Amino acid sequence: MSKIYVIHENDEWTVHLTNRLEELSLPYELWHLDEGVIDLTSEPPDGVFYSRMSASSHTRNHRYAPELTAGILTWLEFHGKTVFNGTKALQLEISKINQQLALEKESIRTPKTIGAVGRDQIVRAAKEIGASSFITKHNRAGKGLGVQLFHSIEALENYLDSKTYEHPVDGITLIQEYIQSPASFITRAEFIGGKFVYAVRVDTSNGFELCPADACQIDDLFCPVGEEKEEKPKFEIIQAINIEQIDRYEAFLEANKIAVAGIEFIADANGTVYTYDVNTNTNYNADAEAKAGKYGMLELAKFLEKALVNEQGKIMV
Numbered sequence: 001m002s003k004i005y006v007i008h009e010n011d012e013w014t015v016h017l018t019n020r021l022e023e024l025s026l027p028y029e030l031w032h033l034d035e036g037v038i039d040l041t042s043e044p045p046d047g048v049f050y051s052r053m054s055a056s057s058h059t060r061n062h063r064y065a066p067e068l069t070a071g072i073l074t075w076l077e078f079h080g081k082t083v084f085n086g087t088k089a090l091q092l093e094i095s096k097i098n099q100q101l102a103l104e105k106e107s108i109r110t111p112k113t114i115g116a117v118g119r120d121q122i123v124r125a126a127k128e129i130g131a132s133s134f135i136t137k138h139n140r141a142g143k144g145l146g147v148q149l150f151h152s153i154e155a156l157e158n159y160l161d162s163k164t165y166e167h168p169v170d171g172i173t174l175i176q177e178y179i180q181s182p183a184s185f186i187t188r189a190e191f192i193g194g195k196f197v198y199a200v201r202v203d204t205s206n207g208f209e210l211c212p213a214d215a216c217q218i219d220d221l222f223c224p225v226g227e228e229k230e231e232k233p234k235f236e237i238i239q240a241i242n243i244e245q246i247d248r249y250e251a252f253l254e255a256n257k258i259a260v261a262g263i264e265f266i267a268d269a270n271g272t273v274y275t276y277d278v279n280t281n282t283n284y285n286a287d288a289e290a291k292a293g294k295y296g297m298l299e300l301a302k303f304l305e306k307a308l309v310n311e312q313g314k315i316m317v
């Protein structure tokens with residue numbers, strides 16, 4: 001029987017999608033690729049395939065899941081299967097260098113960035129950036145991991161020589177100019193089927209951990225008993241963003257064969273927009289969605305349902 005096949009390596013993030021697939025009574029199968037085999041002598045099963053492979057898989061001890069997934073996706077595409085977020089999307093998911101160059105190719109403004117391998121080369125890159133404040137990030141990261149803000153070369157050197165320095169899994173550290181927003185937030189635009197669904201404003205006043213998934217949230221355990229404090233939500237769905245910006249993002253997704261993604265951007269004090277991250281393993285925040293009455297995983301399940309119906313129609317012809 002033709003099914004929806006979901007390729008992933010994180011059950012906590014995937015259950016929100018499978019709940020929606022079950023709600024719509026859709027046949028599906030999970031391929032958890034923390035380990036496995038690729039039988040190049042066989043043909044894939046009938047169905048549609050959706051990859052949710054994450055750049056942060058190594059933080060869950062799934063170091064080689066992206067490499068295995070790349071092989072599986074290549075095998076599926078070789079056999080002409082319907083694949084959403086296939087090999088090209090995965091190449092962008094696991095490399096911010098690839099992301100940035102792909103964005104710039106579509107005339108989307110990005111922050112000035114230099115990649116480096118090695119302690120001395122990272123320092124050299126920071127000097128060449130020519131910015132009073134800059135950030136470091138891992139080329140293969142996810143969830144904002146490895147992001148550090150510096151206001152001097154000396155501070156960077158102290159960090160690189162300390163025990164707290166996080167070595168990037170692929171060895172590449174990025175030095176990027178710091179874009180300071182007049183307000184402490186970034187915006188993430190969500191797309192399904194290559195089309196805009198909604199945007200979410202993310203409060204960054206407490207740091208760079210930007211993963212919107214429920215599993216990434218940390219409850220406030222330090223509020224004194226009896227004291228009630230109303231705080232602004234970290235994730236808040238907003239009505240719209242600039243239509244020309246949406247058009248550019250949709251053209252970027254089409255050019256790179258990306259069906260599902262969250263694209264993050266920030267505006268500086270002059271209103272200039274910089275796009276700095278593309279997440280092809282997008283997650284959604286339940287509290288923000290419930291408040292707005294918009295549900296990303298439900299829309300994704302409906303998108304996959306339509307694709308499956310189309311695929312079944314091809315098989316019957």
